[in-house]
Amino acid sequence: MQKLILSVCAIGLFVSIQSCKQNNTNDDDGLASFNKDSMLAHIKMLASDSFQGRRPFSLGETRTVDYLQNQFKQMGLEAGNGESYIQDVPLVEITPKADAVMKVQSAKGNFELKNLTDFVVSTQITDSLISLNNEEVIFAGYGVVAPEYNWNDYANIDVKGKIVLVLVNDPGFGVDTTIFKGKAMTYYGRWTYKYEEAARQGAKACFIIHNTEAASYPFNVVQNSWGSSNLYLASKDPSVKRLALQGWVSADAAKKLFAAAGKDTSLIVSANKNTFKAVDLGEKFSLNVKVKSVFNTSHNIIGKITGSKRPDEYIIYTAHWDHFGIGKKDEKGDSIYNGALDNASGTAGLLEMARAFKSLKEKPERTIIFLSVTAEEQGLLGSAYYAQHPIYPLAKTVANINMDGINPGEKTNDITIIGEDQNDLEGYLIEAAKKQNRYVSPEAHPEAGYYYRSDHFCFAKVGVPALDCESGIDVVGKGKDYGRKLDDDYTANRYHRPADEYNPAWTFEGGIQDLQLLFMVGKKIANESSWPKWKDGSEFKAIREKTK
Ligand SMILES: [Zn+2]
Structure with a gap:
C-alpha cells in the first residue's frame, strides 16, 4: 500500500513538473503551498476549549490575538499598522x-x-x-x-x-x-x-x-x-x-x-x-x-506583503477570528461555542493565504493585506471599525476578498458566489474557476441576504468592491442533493451552536480547492493595473464613484 501511494505521488509530481514546463504563465505558482495539515493544525488550536470560543475581551481573545500575531510574524508578514500587527477596536459590552x-x-x-x-x-x-x-x-x-x-x-x-x-x-x-x-x-x-x-x-x-x-x-x-x-x-x-x-x-x-x-x-x-x-x-x-x-478594547490583527510595483494599491483579504465564547448549554451540556467552521476555518484559510503569497518567487505587484477582524458575530464590528478608520486609503483599496467558513469536506464542481451581479470580481472568480474545471453557482438561499451578513459588507458599504463565496454544493461524484443535505445538516445542527467543533476526520479537499481559487483571484488582481468596478444597478456603485 505504502509503495503504491509513493508511486502515485511520483507520477503526480512528474505530471505537475511537465505541466509547469508547458505553461510559462506560471499560474499554479503558489498553489501547492496550501495543505490540509496546516489547516487542521490551526483549527484544532483556535477551536480548542482553551480558546473558550474566542469571544472579544475574553481570555480567548488574548490567546487568539497572540496566536495570530505570532503566526503572521513567523511567516514573515510585515506589520500592517505602522510598527504594529494590531488595530485597537473600542467597543462597549x-x-x-x-x-x-x-x-x-x-x-x-x-x-x-x-x-x-x-x-x-x-x-x-x-x-x-x-x-x-x-x-x-x-x-x-x-x-x-x-x-x-x-x-x-x-x-x-x-x-x-x-x-x-x-x-x-x-x-x-x-x-x-x-x-x-x-x-x-x-x-x-x-x-x-x-x-x-x-x-x-x-x-x-x-x-x-x-x-x-x-x-x-x-x-x-x-x-x-x-x-x-x-x-x-x-x-x-x-x-x-x-x-x-x-x-x-x-x-x-x-x-x-x-x-x-x-x-x-x-x-x-x-x-x-x-x-x-x-x-x-x-x-x-x-x-x-x-x-x-463596560467599555473595552478588542483587536483586529493586520499584516501585509508590500507590492513590488504598485505598493500604494491594496487588496485586502479578511476573515473574522471571533465567535460567541461561552454561553447557553446545549442538550449535551456543552457551553463552549468553539466556532470551528465559523470561523476558525476562515482564519486558518487567511493564514494559509498569507503563506501562499509569501511562497511566491516574485512578490505580488500590489500590496496584499491580511486582516483578521474581531466581533463579526456581534454585528460586523471589527470590519465596520476598519472601514470607518481605514489604515490604507479606501480609494486606493482595489478589492476585498472575504472568507467566512471553509468547506471541510469533499471537492465540488462549483463554487457559490454570495450576492450575484454586484461587481467585476465575479468575472475574476468565473475565470479562475474555469482553470479548476469548475463553475460558479448562484447562492442557494438568496433570501437569507448573506451578502449583508459578513465582513465584506462593511467594505461594500464604503464602496470597496468586495467578494464573498461559499463552498459549492455540487459535490464531485455525488451531486447537488448530497451537497445540499450536508449544508442543511450544518445549519440545523452546528451553525452557531456548541457543536461547531473541530473534527480530525475533515479532509479539506474542497476547502483547499476554494482557497486556491481565491488565491488565484487575488493574485491576478495584484499583478494587473485594472480596477474592478461595481456593476450598474448595484447599491454600492455610487459610493465608490464618490470616493474615486
Ligand atoms: Zn462567520
Missing part, C-alpha cells in the same frame, strides 16, 4: 437584564410574554435602566421605507415614542416574488435595517417577528445570540438615532399578540402589498431592563 416577563395589555385581557422563551431583547443605550411603560404597539408590516420600490410601511402613522412590531425579510417574502428582488433579500430585509429604520422613525422600541424561513435560521439561534450581552462600536455619535430597546418575538408569541388584538394571519399577508397601512394593535407593553455597560 452591554448586558441587558430584562424582567422575567413582559406585561401585555390588550382589549381581550392582560397576559405575559416570557423572556428568552417568547421574546429576546437588547439595547445599544448605556443608561442603567430602560423601561417600557405601557407604550402603544404598532404593527408596521415589514418596517421598510424604500422609495425606489415605491414602498413605505410608515407612511400613514406616527410611531414616535411607540413600540413597533415588524416582519423579517423583504416585502413579498414567500408570497409575491414580483416585488423587491424576488427571492433574493435586499438590505431592507435584514434585521439590522429594521432597527435602523424604526430608530429613524423615532420609535422607542422595535420587535421583529421571528419566522424560521424568512430569517433563515431557527429561533434558538436568536435565543443563543441575544440571551446574554452584546457588543457595539463605542463611538458616541449623537447624530445616530438609537432605539431604547430592540428585540425579537417568537412566531408563537406573535400569534398570541395578534389574537389578543382580534387579528389573524391575514394581517401578515396584507403586509405584502404596498397598499398596506400600519395598524395600531390596541396593545401596550411594560418591561424593565437593567443595563450594565
Whole structure:
C-alpha cells in the first residue's frame, strides 16, 4: 500500500513538473503551498476549549490575538499598522437584564410574554435602566421605507415614542416574488435595517417577528445570540438615532399578540402589498431592563506583503477570528461555542493565504493585506471599525476578498458566489474557476441576504468592491442533493451552536480547492493595473464613484 501511494505521488509530481514546463504563465505558482495539515493544525488550536470560543475581551481573545500575531510574524508578514500587527477596536459590552416577563395589555385581557422563551431583547443605550411603560404597539408590516420600490410601511402613522412590531425579510417574502428582488433579500430585509429604520422613525422600541424561513435560521439561534450581552462600536455619535430597546418575538408569541388584538394571519399577508397601512394593535407593553455597560478594547490583527510595483494599491483579504465564547448549554451540556467552521476555518484559510503569497518567487505587484477582524458575530464590528478608520486609503483599496467558513469536506464542481451581479470580481472568480474545471453557482438561499451578513459588507458599504463565496454544493461524484443535505445538516445542527467543533476526520479537499481559487483571484488582481468596478444597478456603485 505504502509503495503504491509513493508511486502515485511520483507520477503526480512528474505530471505537475511537465505541466509547469508547458505553461510559462506560471499560474499554479503558489498553489501547492496550501495543505490540509496546516489547516487542521490551526483549527484544532483556535477551536480548542482553551480558546473558550474566542469571544472579544475574553481570555480567548488574548490567546487568539497572540496566536495570530505570532503566526503572521513567523511567516514573515510585515506589520500592517505602522510598527504594529494590531488595530485597537473600542467597543462597549452591554448586558441587558430584562424582567422575567413582559406585561401585555390588550382589549381581550392582560397576559405575559416570557423572556428568552417568547421574546429576546437588547439595547445599544448605556443608561442603567430602560423601561417600557405601557407604550402603544404598532404593527408596521415589514418596517421598510424604500422609495425606489415605491414602498413605505410608515407612511400613514406616527410611531414616535411607540413600540413597533415588524416582519423579517423583504416585502413579498414567500408570497409575491414580483416585488423587491424576488427571492433574493435586499438590505431592507435584514434585521439590522429594521432597527435602523424604526430608530429613524423615532420609535422607542422595535420587535421583529421571528419566522424560521424568512430569517433563515431557527429561533434558538436568536435565543443563543441575544440571551446574554452584546457588543457595539463605542463611538458616541449623537447624530445616530438609537432605539431604547430592540428585540425579537417568537412566531408563537406573535400569534398570541395578534389574537389578543382580534387579528389573524391575514394581517401578515396584507403586509405584502404596498397598499398596506400600519395598524395600531390596541396593545401596550411594560418591561424593565437593567443595563450594565463596560467599555473595552478588542483587536483586529493586520499584516501585509508590500507590492513590488504598485505598493500604494491594496487588496485586502479578511476573515473574522471571533465567535460567541461561552454561553447557553446545549442538550449535551456543552457551553463552549468553539466556532470551528465559523470561523476558525476562515482564519486558518487567511493564514494559509498569507503563506501562499509569501511562497511566491516574485512578490505580488500590489500590496496584499491580511486582516483578521474581531466581533463579526456581534454585528460586523471589527470590519465596520476598519472601514470607518481605514489604515490604507479606501480609494486606493482595489478589492476585498472575504472568507467566512471553509468547506471541510469533499471537492465540488462549483463554487457559490454570495450576492450575484454586484461587481467585476465575479468575472475574476468565473475565470479562475474555469482553470479548476469548475463553475460558479448562484447562492442557494438568496433570501437569507448573506451578502449583508459578513465582513465584506462593511467594505461594500464604503464602496470597496468586495467578494464573498461559499463552498459549492455540487459535490464531485455525488451531486447537488448530497451537497445540499450536508449544508442543511450544518445549519440545523452546528451553525452557531456548541457543536461547531473541530473534527480530525475533515479532509479539506474542497476547502483547499476554494482557497486556491481565491488565491488565484487575488493574485491576478495584484499583478494587473485594472480596477474592478461595481456593476450598474448595484447599491454600492455610487459610493465608490464618490470616493474615486
Ligand atoms: Zn462567520
